[in-house]
Every structure is written in structure tokens, then in C-alpha cells.
Amino acid sequence: MNQNEELDDSELLRLMLTGDEQALVVLYRRRQAAIYRFAYQMSGSVALAEDVTQEVFLFLMRDGSMFDPSRGALSSFLLGVARNYVLRRVRGDHLLSPLSEDVESDEHVNAASPLDDLTRTESIESVRKAVLSLPERYREVVVLCELQEMSYAQAAEVLECSIGTVRSRLHRARALLLNKLQPVRAEPAETAVKSERCFA
Amino acid sequence: MNCQKFEDVVGDLARGQMMETYLRSTALSHLDDCARCSQRLRDEQALMRGLQALSVQMSAMSASNEAETRLRDAMRASLVPPPALAKVNPRRLYWLAVAAAVVVFIGAIVAAKWQWQPKGNKSVPVEYAVNDESPKSNQPNKPATVRNVETPKTAKPVIRSSRSTVATRRSPRAAETVANHATEIATDFIPLGNINNTSLQEGGTIVRVELPRSALVRFGLPVNMDRVNENVKADVWLGVDGLAHAIRFVQ
Numbered sequence: 001m002n003q004n005e006e007l008d009d010s011e012l013l014r015l016m017l018t019g020d021e022q023a024l025v026v027l028y029r030r031r032q033a034a035i036y037r038f039a040y041q042m043s044g045s046v047a048l049a050e051d052v053t054q055e056v057f058l059f060l061m062r063d064g065s066m067f068d069p070s071r072g073a074l075s076s077f078l079l080g081v082a083r084n085y086v087l088r089r090v091r092g093d094h095l096l097s098p099l100s101e102d103v104e105s106d107e108h109v110n111a112a113s114p115l116d117d118l119t120r121t122e123s124i125e126s127v128r129k130a131v132l133s134l135p136e137r138y139r140e141v142v143v144l145c146e147l148q149e150m151s152y153a154q155a156a157e158v159l160e161c162s163i164g165t166v167r168s169r170l171h172r173a174r175a176l177l178l179n180k181l182q183p184v185r186a187e188p189a190e191t192a193v194k195s196e197r198c199f200a
Numbered sequence: 201m202n203c204q205k206f207e208d209v210v211g212d213l214a215r216g217q218m219m220e221t222y223l224r225s226t227a228l229s230h231l232d233d234c235a236r237c238s239q240r241l242r243d244e245q246a247l248m249r250g251l252q253a254l255s256v257q258m259s260a261m262s263a264s265n266e267a268e269t270r271l272r273d274a275m276r277a278s279l280v281p282p283p284a285l286a287k288v289n290p291r292r293l294y295w296l297a298v299a300a301a302v303v304v305f306i307g308a309i310v311a312a313k314w315q316w317q318p319k320g321n322k323s324v325p326v327e328y329a330v331n332d333e334s335p336k337s338n339q340p341n342k343p344a345t346v347r348n349v350e351t352p353k354t355a356k357p358v359i360r361s362s363r364s365t366v367a368t369r370r371s372p373r374a375a376e377t378v379a380n381h382a383t384e385i386a387t388d389f390i391p392l393g394n395i396n397n398t399s400l401q402e403g404g405t406i407v408r409v410e411l412p413r414s415a416l417v418r419f420g421l422p423v424n425m426d427r428v429n430e431n432v433k434a435d436v437w438l439g440v441d442g443l444a445h446a447i448r449f450v451q
Contacts, residue, residue, distance in 0.1 A: 019279050021272060028271060033262040040261060053263040057271050061278065124257055127250040146251040147258065171211055178243050181250075 009074035010067075017064050028057055031075055034148065035082045041143040042086045044132045052085045076157040079144070083158065087136060130180040138173035145170050201230040206237045214244035389437060389446040390419050404439040408450075416449065 004012060004026045012030075015023035032053050040049035059081055060067075067077050131142055144155040145166065152163045152170075159166065209227050212219050231238045410431040416423050433450040 016275075019275070021275050024271065024275055025268065028268055032267070036263045037258055037261050041258065050263055050267055054267045054270060058274060061271075061275060123250060124253050127247075127254050131251075131254070142251070146248075147255045149255065174211060174244065174247060178247055181247065182243075 010069050013060070013064050013067060013074060016061065024057070024061070027060075031078055032057070034075065035078055038079055038082055038143060038148060039086050041131065041147050042083075042136075042139060043090055044128075048086070048089055052082055052089065055085050056082045072157040073154075076154060079158045080160065083140060090136070126181065127177075130177050133180065134173055134176055138169055138176060141166055141169045142173045142177070201226040203230075203234060203237055206230050206234070207240070210237070210241055210244050213241060214248045384450050386435065386450045387421070387448045389448045391446050392444050404437055404445065407436050407438060409434050409436050419447075419449075421449065 004015070004020075004022050007015070007023075007026070009027065009030070012023045012027040016027060035056050036049050036053045039052040040046060043049065043052075056078055060078070067074060071077075131139060131147075134142060140159060141155060144150045144158060145152065150158070152166045155166045156163045206227055209219065209223060213224070213227060231241060411434050413423055413428050413430050413432045415434075416432065435448050435450060436444050437446040437448075439445045
């Protein structure tokens, strides 16, 4: 067991594909949390996150030979597989679809000012809901870059797109999040400020 | 720097990412002049803090231990060979194959014998094997028996022929006749006078005749006046009582 813990992901995968159960255990314990969190942050469902984590490793046991180390790290490969499973499940299950815009806006009308103190528990919850209400392509970059703290390059590897795409999507996602979290009182001010922008 | 350019770097400023010194200093100096962009940066920083707090809150989350157990079980199950394949006895398979071959061989012999047996007076259904008769020949050949005629008006009757009076095997002439009939186009049977189901079920005879083309008019069929003097072929269905029950025209 201790020997396996020192091996890198690719080597563990190779051993796992030959039937080494301990290699599976080490690899699973090393990578399952990130996959679970990604699935949970994308869906907001504990059950789905659990299922997806299991499905990702079952996929790895079955089709692990598909992994090509020259194309990126195994962690990115696993998150890419998890992403596909999550999107498939979320799209197929309306109950797990992102929170509707109406619900979100109603909640924030009543909220005092989530941006004033985002460290409070209820404010963190409102941020979580705001993230869940984002469209998929923006949600996944926020989850990867902000919540999983991955670099643009790593996120681009997972999403199989360019770094520029990740960057622009993240910029747009942050703007959407700010709009969702802005208190109502700020809206008229924003329209007024827009005309005051200085272009000097 | 203006607000538009500041918008491009506000995310990096809020996240504290590395950026060019000149770009950073001009962005920060812009904040002194623009309250809107100052507020924008504060909002971005607040959002950043919120996302970081959310990330910290979720950092301890992980899948349950049951998931790991299920995966280990799945791996063990995948390593065990399927029991059905392991217990295959080649000797048993060999004898099964021999038995199957014997059954097929015997079946083939029985089928061949049955095919070459003289058919005698066995009744063989054919679709249409009569109508050698014509007014010209006037031969009293025994006509075919008509069975299962239900509604001559709407559907062609299915004619079955007993071969007791015909040769057991189809002669070349008969085959030619059938081929000719296959190329013919016929109308449906048109009832003549009273007709009922009882008389239909009793059977009858079909006789090929030729009629003046003008006879078509009586049955409401169109007539080509240029050929009005020519004859037209028709099949007349005679019942067991000797009366004509129905007629159809043939081209």
C-alpha cells in the first residue's frame, strides 16, 4: 500500500488496469474528493455527486486505457469525464437543473446586501445558489477556476477549449454573478453610473 | 486608463494575480479619479471573498466510504471469470454437435422421400389452373370446381382445382395457359340476376367465352366505338344448377 502511495497517477492507473485493487484504492482516495466537489458544485446534489464519482472510477476501470498522458494530467482527464457525466445527468433530470432566475431574484430582493458581507453563512449560501443558477458553460469555469482554484491552463485542459475561452467565460461569469448578488438598491445607481463612465 | 480598459483588468486586480507593473499602477491611479470603478473593484473583491469562503466551506466534502467499497467490489467482480464459460465441457459439446447433425440428416432424408412420393389423387391448391375451355374448342373437359367464393363483386374468387381429372403434373400446355392468364387483366365478377351465398358456396364452373364488345354497355363498362364490332373475352361463372351467376371481362 505504502509503495503505491508514492507512485504517480499514470503508474497507479497502469497497475489498476492489471487488476491491482490497492492501486485503485490509492488512486480513488487521491482523486475522488475533487471529482465529488466538482460534481456537487455543478449540480447542487449530493446524490448526483456520489453517483458521478462512482461512475467516473467505474469508467476508469473499464476504459482507463483511453487515457493518454501526453494530452494532460490524469486529474484533468477524470474531471473531464466527470463533467460529461454531470452535464448528461443535469440535462436529463429537470429536478436537478439550475435554480430558476425567478427564485434567485426573489431571494435577492429580500436579501439586504449579499456583497456587503459575503463571509456570513447565509451570504455564502446565496453565492452558492448564484453559482448554481449560472448557465453551464459559465458555471463550470467558475467551479474550476474559483472554487477548485485551478489555473486557466488546467481548466482549459478539462474543458477541452483554449485558455482565452476560459478567461473570457470567467470574466462573463463573474459579471453575471455580480448582477445576481447586487442588491436591488444598486440597480438605478448602476444605470446612472454607466453614463458617467469616463473614457478619457 | 479609462473605465473600459479598467474593466479588462479588474478581475485580475481583485484576484491579486500577477500583472505588469505599469498596467497595475495605471489601473490603481484610475481608481482615484473614478468612483464607479472603485465600487466595481470593491464588488469584485467581495465576490472573490465570497467564492473563496464557499470554496473553503466545501473543501472538506468527499464521497462516502460506501462508494469506495462498491468500487472495490466491482473490481473484484470484474476479475472473476464468468462461471458459465469455465464449466464448458468440450466432450459434451462434441456429442451435442453429433446428435444435431444426425437429426438434420434424418430430417433431410424424410423430406426428400416425401417430396418424391407419387401424389395420386391428392388435392393440390393452385391459384388458377382452369380455363382451358374456350367456345372455339367446345371440349367437354371437366371444369374446375369453384370453392370459397364469397363476394364475386368485390374480390376475385380464390379458385382451387382438384387434379383428379387433370394430369397429376402440370403439362407444358397448361403451364403456358396459366402464364397467359397471369398476363391477363380482368374485371371483378359482375353478378347476373339473383345470386346468394348458398349458391356461391355450392361451387360451379368458369367458362371462357367471347362476346360482342357492345355487351360491355349492358354492364356499364366503357366501349371503344372504333372497335365495337370486335369480340371481347369473358369468363362466365356457371353454378351447379347450370345457370350463369356472374361474368367478368378479360383483356
